[in-house]
Amino acid sequence: MSENPLERILNPRSVAIFGASDKITTMGTYQLINILQGGFPGKVYPVHPNKEIVQGLKAYARAQDLPEAPDLAQIVVPTRSVPGVLQDLGERGCRRAIVISGGFKETGEEGMKLERELKETAGRFGIRFLGPNCIGVINPHLPLNTTMYHYFQKPGHMALASHSGTYVTQVLPYLKKRGIGYSRAISLGNETDIDVVDALEFLAGDEDTRAIALYLEVIRRGPEFIKTARRVSRTKPIVAVYVGGTEAGGRSGSSHTGAMAGSDEIYDAAFAQAGVLRAADMQSLYDWAFALSEQPRLPGPRVAIVTHSGGPATSLADACNRHGLEVPEFSPGLQKHLKELVPATGSSRNPVDVTFGVDMKALFLDIPKIILESGEVDGIILHGVGGEAYFREMDRVAKGNVNFPLDQMGGYMSYIAQELHRVCKQAEKPVVCSAFADRTEDPVIGEFQDLGIPCFETPEQAVRAMGALMLAGRG
Amino acid sequence: MSENPLERILNPRSVAIFGASDKITTMGTYQLINILQGGFPGKVYPVHPNKEIVQGLKAYARAQDLPEAPDLAQIVVPTRSVPGVLQDLGERGCRRAIVISGGFKETGEEGMKLERELKETAGRFGIRFLGPNCIGVINPHLPLNTTMYHYFQKPGHMALASHSGTYVTQVLPYLKKRGIGYSRAISLGNETDIDVVDALEFLAGDEDTRAIALYLEVIRRGPEFIKTARRVSRTKPIVAVYVGGTEAGGRSGSSHTGAMAGSDEIYDAAFAQAGVLRAADMQSLYDWAFALSEQPRLPGPRVAIVTHSGGPATSLADACNRHGLEVPEFSPGLQKHLKELVPATGSSRNPVDVTFGVDMKALFLDIPKIILESGEVDGIILHGVGGEAYFREMDRVAKGNVNFPLDQMGGYMSYIAQELHRVCKQAEKPVVCSAFADRTEDPVIGEFQDLGIPCFETPEQAVRAMGALMLAGRG
Numbered sequence: 001m002s003e004n005p006l007e008r009i010l011n012p013r014s015v016a017i018f019g020a021s022d023k024i025t026t027m028g029t030y031q032l033i034n035i036l037q038g039g040f041p042g043k044v045y046p047v048h049p050n051k052e053i054v055q056g057l058k059a060y061a062r063a064q065d066l067p068e069a070p071d072l073a074q075i076v077v078p079t080r081s082v083p084g085v086l087q088d089l090g091e092r093g094c095r096r097a098i099v100i101s102g103g104f105k106e107t108g109e110e111g112m113k114l115e116r117e118l119k120e121t122a123g124r125f126g127i128r129f130l131g132p133n134c135i136g137v138i139n140p141h142l143p144l145n146t147t148m149y150h151y152f153q154k155p156g157h158m159a160l161a162s163h164s165g166t167y168v169t170q171v172l173p174y175l176k177k178r179g180i181g182y183s184r185a186i187s188l189g190n191e192t193d194i195d196v197v198d199a200l201e202f203l204a205g206d207e208d209t210r211a212i213a214l215y216l217e218v219i220r221r222g223p224e225f226i227k228t229a230r231r232v233s234r235t236k237p238i239v240a241v242y243v244g245g246t247e248a249g250g251r252s253g254s255s256h257t258g259a260m261a262g263s264d265e266i267y268d269a270a271f272a273q274a275g276v277l278r279a280a281d282m283q284s285l286y287d288w289a290f291a292l293s294e295q296p297r298l299p300g301p302r303v304a305i306v307t308h309s310g311g312p313a314t315s316l317a318d319a320c321n322r323h324g325l326e327v328p329e330f331s332p333g334l335q336k337h338l339k340e341l342v343p344a345t346g347s348s349r350n351p352v353d354v355t356f357g358v359d360m361k362a363l364f365l366d367i368p369k370i371i372l373e374s375g376e377v378d379g380i381i382l383h384g385v386g387g388e389a390y391f392r393e394m395d396r397v398a399k400g401n402v403n404f405p406l407d408q409m410g411g412y413m414s415y416i417a418q419e420l421h422r423v424c425k426q427a428e429k430p431v432v433c434s435a436f437a438d439r440t441e442d443p444v445i446g447e448f449q450d451l452g453i454p455c456f457e458t459p460e461q462a463v464r465a466m467g468a469l470m471l472a473g474r475g
Numbered sequence: 476m477s478e479n480p481l482e483r484i485l486n487p488r489s490v491a492i493f494g495a496s497d498k499i500t501t502m503g504t505y506q507l508i509n510i511l512q513g514g515f516p517g518k519v520y521p522v523h524p525n526k527e528i529v530q531g532l533k534a535y536a537r538a539q540d541l542p543e544a545p546d547l548a549q550i551v552v553p554t555r556s557v558p559g560v561l562q563d564l565g566e567r568g569c570r571r572a573i574v575i576s577g578g579f580k581e582t583g584e585e586g587m588k589l590e591r592e593l594k595e596t597a598g599r600f601g602i603r604f605l606g607p608n609c610i611g612v613i614n615p616h617l618p619l620n621t622t623m624y625h626y627f628q629k630p631g632h633m634a635l636a637s638h639s640g641t642y643v644t645q646v647l648p649y650l651k652k653r654g655i656g657y658s659r660a661i662s663l664g665n666e667t668d669i670d671v672v673d674a675l676e677f678l679a680g681d682e683d684t685r686a687i688a689l690y691l692e693v694i695r696r697g698p699e700f701i702k703t704a705r706r707v708s709r710t711k712p713i714v715a716v717y718v719g720g721t722e723a724g725g726r727s728g729s730s731h732t733g734a735m736a737g738s739d740e741i742y743d744a745a746f747a748q749a750g751v752l753r754a755a756d757m758q759s760l761y762d763w764a765f766a767l768s769e770q771p772r773l774p775g776p777r778v779a780i781v782t783h784s785g786g787p788a789t790s791l792a793d794a795c796n797r798h799g800l801e802v803p804e805f806s807p808g809l810q811k812h813l814k815e816l817v818p819a820t821g822s823s824r825n826p827v828d829v830t831f832g833v834d835m836k837a838l839f840l841d842i843p844k845i846i847l848e849s850g851e852v853d854g855i856i857l858h859g860v861g862g863e864a865y866f867r868e869m870d871r872v873a874k875g876n877v878n879f880p881l882d883q884m885g886g887y888m889s890y891i892a893q894e895l896h897r898v899c900k901q902a903e904k905p906v907v908c909s910a911f912a913d914r915t916e917d918p919v920i921g922e923f924q925d926l927g928i929p930c931f932e933t934p935e936q937a938v939r940a941m942g943a944l945m946l947a948g949r950g
Contacts, residue, residue: 022876022877022878024866024877024878024879024880027831029877030869033869033872033873033876033877034872036876037872037873037874037876038872055873055876055877056876079820102820102830103819103820106785106820107819107820133820148831149865150868150869150872162786163786164784164785164786164787164789164790165784165785165786166784166785166786166787167786170784170787170859170911171911172911173911173912173916174911174912174932174933177913215786217789241790243789243790243792243793243794244789244793245793246792246793246796246797247796248792248793248795248796248801248802248826249789249790249792249793249794249796251792251802251804251824252780252785252788252789252791252792252793252802252822252826252828253789255785255788255822255824255826255828256785256786256788256789256822256828257785280935281790281794281933281934281935282790282933282934282935283932283933283935283936305727309639309640309641309645310581310639310640310641310727310730310731310732311637311638311639311640311641311642311690311731312639312641312645313727313730313731314639314692314718314719314724314727314728314731315639315716315718315724315756315757316727317718317721317723317724317726317727318718318719318720318721318723318724318727319718319724319756320723321721321722321723321724322721326723327723327726327727329726344578344582345554345577345578345581345582345608347727347730347731349726349730351723351727351730353727353730353731355577356502356623384645390624391499393625394505394508394625397508397509397512397513397625398508398512398530399512401497401508401511401512401530401531402497402499402504402508402530403497403499404499405499436645436646436647436648436649437648437649438652440915441648457649457758458649458756458757458758459756459757460755460756460757460758461758
């Protein structure tokens with residue numbers, strides 16, 4: 001079997017950027033900044049028609065002038081110039097490209113003609129390419145980021161392949177705040193050559209990828225998609241958003257990536273056959289893929305809920321039932337055991353509600369441990385993750401009228417987080433959390449996330465992610 | 476008609492705190508910090524059995540010792556002591572109370588007996604009270620915050636009445652990041668006396684409140700709720716989350732607030748009769764109530780979508796169709812007009828996609844204005860709100876290799892935001908936005924939100940809020 005074309009595109013030893021510039025109105029400028037400053041260990045060749053230096057690097061006028069055939073060429077030049085650039089690259093010996101430029105089949109008749117020309121030129125030289133009309137790729141493990149947005153989170157285990165470049169790049173601050181990092185991210189664009197099936201095949205063998213998120217406006221090779229996804233989803237869960245199944249979604253997709261979308265019913269059936277979980281929105285896509293890339297499958301439907309807040313306890317319980325999860329009332333023996341750690345005003349039935357208190361070890365470690373050891377549930381949801389942030393805030397507000405021993409509070413939750421992680425891992429049961437805060441506000445949330453314990457901002461998001469962990473286990 | 480009991484509870488001239496302390500393990504400590512430091516303009520009386528000074532204030536041992544009958548007494552003392560405290564307060568002439576303490580009917584037989592005693596004592600003196608088992612109230616317009624969480628956002632126009640105190644308080648950082656402020660917030664607890672019907676009646680006449688959010692585990696007075704909500708929702712939209720309709724949700728609610736919940740179907744019918752929009756989760760509850768409190772109703776189903784990103788354009792279009800909204804293809808005349816502002820690689824059909832570019836005025840002002848003036852839509856959704864944050868980040872990353880004129884970028888988006896607000900207001904048509912960032916990351920998002928233009932973190936949230944603006948208009 002020949003090497004998957006994405007292998008070299010995501011792991012090049014050298015990259016040439018056609019359209020690299022110093023001007024801030026040009027996309028190539030931002031892409032070169034990110035490749036150069038993001039720590040890419042290979043060689044970088046800016047290509048510019050008349051500048052000798054671009055961003056401090058020697059620039060080249062044409063492919064012919066490059067000192068070597070680059071492993072990867074990224075092309076962001078005016079639409080009409082793209083086929084010629086590809087021709088030059090082919091002659092220079094380059095065999096992998098990313099075509100960023102838009103203006104092809106998504107814009108109508110003339111663009112369609114240009115896109116055919118692109119494909120023919122590439123075919124003549126055996127060039128495999130992503131796009132056109134895409135935004136590049138991110139491999140944080142190399143690292144390489146050919147997109148126009150800076151990648152500033154930790155490398156993760158969730159891969160993304162997307163018909164939208166925005167969902168690869170514009171979401172980076174959104175994902176960072178939620179502790180979500182990519183293993184690989186691939187902007188597919190118009191899929192004139194490399195498509196989502198190639199991406200699935202590549203990601204199946206990618207060692208950093210444990211779950212796959214897809215944003216789809218269309219599936220162009222239906223039977224191949226189903227066959228490949230069915231095989232891949234057995235070991236790596238796949239979550240997909242599909243937005244082409246409505247009149248307006250289909251029309252917008254055709255303006256965006258030239259997609260000819262199909263009905264929701266057909267896609268639902270295809271996803272079901274392929275073992276692909278369909279998410280209803282982008283929030284769930286990222287949430288679920290993150291949970292699936294870090295947590296084990298939920299081996300059965302029984303979930304424990306542990307919190308210090310009655311409202312979230314009830315929201316979580318209600319949402320569990322709505323998403324096919326059970327919240328079994330604990331056995332009298334287990335309730336009796338838990339009551340040693342739960343005040344009289346709380347509840348030990350499941351949900352466990354310890355009510356207002358400051359004993360974080362009971363809430364986030366001792367109680368979960370007892371529950372997991374009981375064997376009465378298959379997984380656990382915790383609400384209210386937080387460290388000393390609340391106390392720091394109250395200390396600030398109190399203006400010295402109350403004495404908070406903040407120096408004794410730090411670090412303790414780190415220990416709890418690590419122990420919780422160890423206990424759940426040992427039990428081989430998933431844990432997901434929620435808290436109405438993010439890691440920028442409370443570092444403990446970041447510690448949970450970096451240990452692979454998803455911590456979402458609302459209780460219902462935690463439940464839906466746990467639901468995904470159950471459904472993925474059924475494939 | 477006698478004054479609604481919540482009038483005085485949310486606007487007291489004096490507050491006594493039973494259970495106020497200097498100890499950081501006690502909830503009353505945090506409540507007193509917030510009342511004292513939050514700027515409450517009235518008198519504050521800590522009540523403590525044996526301390527003479529609490530948080531720097533003179534403390535009183537019992538109700539009898541207070542220098543006046545306080546307008547409001549907040550009680551957070553051990554469960555068994557509550558009826559006695561209420562008795563003392565009644566004798567001292569106090570007629571309004573908030574009972575924070577838990578341990579009543581939500582815990583079983585004995586608690587139920589104590590709760591009856593509480594009610595009888597209050598009844599003897601004509602004391603009207605919130606709770607027990609609640610978390611206090613917030614009136615940011617006074618200001619008064621009797622809860623244990625600091626209130627640090629701007630006063631808003633969305634009121635919240637909730638069976639969960641957590642959804643009043645723990646969410647404050649979550650709401651702040653989203654630009655959402657309360658007009659009033661009321662933690663209902665067990666509703667032994669004052670209940671959600673009283674809250675609706677109070678909020679109907681409250682001048683700072685334009686929309687009402689409810690978190691419900693039960694409705695105890697069904698017919699009165701429907702009658703009152705039907706009347707109130709004609710002028711102030713009401714959104715509700717109900718979590719008692721599942722086995723686990725109902726069970727959890729009974730442990731939480733002693734609620735005997737009813738089936739989903741009955742509640743759906745009740746909400747429909749009452750003109751109450753039912754939200755599926757807390758995210759939607761806050762999102763919708765915020766939009767409804769700041770934006771006009773959507774007068775018809777036709778929505779325009781404007782963005783620089785093809786993915787969000789397609790997600791928005793697809794989600795619109797799924798939520799009963801239309802995304803009509805624009806007339807040839809309007810498309811022609813828009814094409815002057817849209818590059819050849821973009822689309823003017825609706826969604827309008829201007830693709831990558833730096834002309835924020837075209838995107839967020841000129842194009843929306845032309846569309847609104849055309850009369851072809853009833854409302855508008857914009858994706859990609861953002862100012863110079865992206866450029867600042869790229870400037871930092873570029874390390875001087877590219878020259879960004881950051882000094883020329885600031886302030887421009889403020890002008891655009893204000894003009895957009897003016898244009899939409901003049902057209903009397905709603906506008907909602909999305910961007911994968913929050914106001915802490917990009918101040919322009921905060922400017923939009925503070926003008927009353929909701930800006931959500933995902934496209935689908937914007938669509939669902941627009942859907943709420945349509946449904947509320949039908950009441």
